Amino acid sequence: MLFNSLNFAIFLPVVFVLYWFVTNKSLKLQNLLLLLASYFFYACWDYRFLFLLIFSTFLDYFTGIRMFDAKPGMKRFWFWLSVVVNLGFLGVFKYFNFFSTSFAEALNLVGFKTNPVLLNVVLPVGISFYTFHGLSYVIDIYNNKIQPERNFVTYSVFVSFFPLLVAGPIERATHLLPQIKKERVFNYAQAVDGLKQIIWGLFKKVVIADNCAYYANMIFNDAGAHTGSTLVLGAVFFTFQIYCDFSGYSDIALGTARLFGIELLRNFAFPYFSRDIAEFWRRWHISLSSWFRDYLYIPLGGSKGGTWMKIRNTFIIFLVSGFWHGANWTFIVWGGLNALFMMPLIVSDSNRKNLEIVAQGKLFPTFRELISMLLTFSLTTLCWIVFRAEDMGHAWTFISGIFTPSLFTVPTILPVKILVLTAIFMVIEWVGREQQYAIANVGITMPRAVRWGFYYAVILAIFYFVGTDQQFIYFQF
Numbered sequence: 001m002l003f004n005s006l007n008f009a010i011f012l013p014v015v016f017v018l019y020w021f022v023t024n025k026s027l028k029l030q031n032l033l034l035l036l037a038s039y040f041f042y043a044c045w046d047y048r049f050l051f052l053l054i055f056s057t058f059l060d061y062f063t064g065i066r067m068f069d070a071k072p073g074m075k076r077f078w079f080w081l082s083v084v085v086n087l088g089f090l091g092v093f094k095y096f097n098f099f100s101t102s103f104a105e106a107l108n109l110v111g112f113k114t115n116p117v118l119l120n121v122v123l124p125v126g127i128s129f130y131t132f133h134g135l136s137y138v139i140d141i142y143n144n145k146i147q148p149e150r151n152f153v154t155y156s157v158f159v160s161f162f163p164l165l166v167a168g169p170i171e172r173a174t175h176l177l178p179q180i181k182k183e184r185v186f187n188y189a190q191a192v193d194g195l196k197q198i199i200w201g202l203f204k205k206v207v208i209a210d211n212c213a214y215y216a217n218m219i220f221n222d223a224g225a226h227t228g229s230t231l232v233l234g235a236v237f238f239t240f241q242i243y244c245d246f247s248g249y250s251d252i253a254l255g256t257a258r259l260f261g262i263e264l265l266r267n268f269a270f271p272y273f274s275r276d277i278a279e280f281w282r283r284w285h286i287s288l289s290s291w292f293r294d295y296l297y298i299p300l301g302g303s304k305g306g307t308w309m310k311i312r313n314t315f316i317i318f319l320v321s322g323f324w325h326g327a328n329w330t331f332i333v334w335g336g337l338n339a340l341f342m343m344p345l346i347v348s349d350s351n352r353k354n355l356e357i358v359a360q361g362k363l364f365p366t367f368r369e370l371i372s373m374l375l376t377f378s379l380t381t382l383c384w385i386v387f388r389a390e391d392m393g394h395a396w397t398f399i400s401g402i403f404t405p406s407l408f409t410v411p412t413i414l415p416v417k418i419l420v421l422t423a424i425f426m427v428i429e430w431v432g433r434e435q436q437y438a439i440a441n442v443g444i445t446m447p448r449a450v451r452w453g454f455y456y457a458v459i460l461a462i463f464y465f466v467g468t469d470q471q472f473i474y475f476q477f
Contacts, residue, residue: 015037053124061152065148066078093127094127161257168285193440199455201247219413228407266436288321300312330387337382428442
């Protein structure tokens with residue numbers, strides 16, 4: 001069930017009414033409703049994989065309690081049982097074919113002709129996200145940061161809450177579980193804020209991402225036939241597609257959760273206004289970046305062991321992050337490129353220089369800030385080319401095709417309407433960059449007619465551009 005589908009437009013109001021008008025007298029019934037709604041939501045993708053979600057949930061619920069109650073030796077046993085089984089499922093479904101193919105290709109290079117053994121299985125949607133939910137919960141119990149949740153329904157809602165189930169944000173038990181266990185009272189202002197964020201997320205997805213996707217796909221799918229300037233435009237289109245697609249999903253997820261009185265972790269903070277790569281990664285897919293920071297980077301020693309350790313650990317988390325995105329060398333190289341672009345900041349110890357919002361309290365950035373943002377955006381776009389490419393050969397064809405004399409010609413594909421819409425979108429994002437999402441405070445000081453005119457314009461644009469349901473990019477991860 002897609003957020004931008006008619007099915008979800010029916011599903012959400014039905015669950016909302018049942019939640020606030022039928023089960024509102026009982027927290028247990030509200031949580032049970034959320035669980036059943038979440039399982040129905042997931043089963044709409046492929047009911048056959050629902051058992052995997054339930055098994056993963058039960059595994060971490062059971063091992064979490066066993067760990068907490070066990071003696072030190074058995075505590076490690078239950079911990080590693082959960083980790084190995086969780087990562088085992090993820091490895092089989094997501095990475096088995098990659099390793100099998102890579103191993104066969106390596107043998108072929110040294111003269112041993114062999115065919116890879118491949119599994120003909122579909123990747124369960126959201127498996128990377130709910131696996132990381134469970135792992136963070138188990139790790140926190142093992143490290144004595146939290147106690148296990150002994151109510152199975154409560155824990156199950158934490159893992160499978162439908163707004164975040166298939167593409168995050170990756171929640172922490174310390175943040176979400178207390179909200180699930182607490183009585184919730186309908187808050188009109190919170191619900192209105194949630195609806196505004198849903199609308200903005202749909203605008204990002206339907207109006208910007210899906211239109212950019214059309215031209216990005218056209219250019220990427222025939223990279224060798226286009227001029228350098230057209231390839232640059234295709235890369236920029238994909239850069240906006242992946243941002244508006246994924247942050248649009250996150251906006252809808254956060255807004256939907258607010259309708260049920262629950263606040264999810266923020267996942268994006270206007271990353272394309274970053275002044276260096278380190279700032280970009282503090283603002284892009286925040287829940288995943290912070291997950292790797294807390295559960296991989298810091299346990300590896302973090303930044304405490306000198307420059308060499310910081311360099312090593314940075315490369316490790318970026319390569320693992322790339323591999324998390326998919327079983328393809330393009331993702332690994334994408335992670336490596338981001339780590340490489342981080343190196344000047346690590347070596348000069350300036351990776352935490354830009355912590356505040358750019359041009360905070362001002363309408364325009366300084367010239368230096370503008371140049372820094374353009375440079376960071378260019379490096380990020382280069383990385384996205386590798387991320388989007390089918391394989392490294394495709395990436396090389398695309399990038400090498402840019403650096404030709406045709407780079408200085410007029411692009412052969414130039415959709416003015418989409419370029420204007422994207423420019424308007426970026427202006428709105430810039431004006432709202434100090435808020436949780438771009439239109440959070442739109443119209444507060446404006447006349448009512450202007451405020452509602454803006455909202456109606458956004459909604460009309462969504463209805464004008466909505467077409468066939470377009471899958472969100474991060475569902476494949």
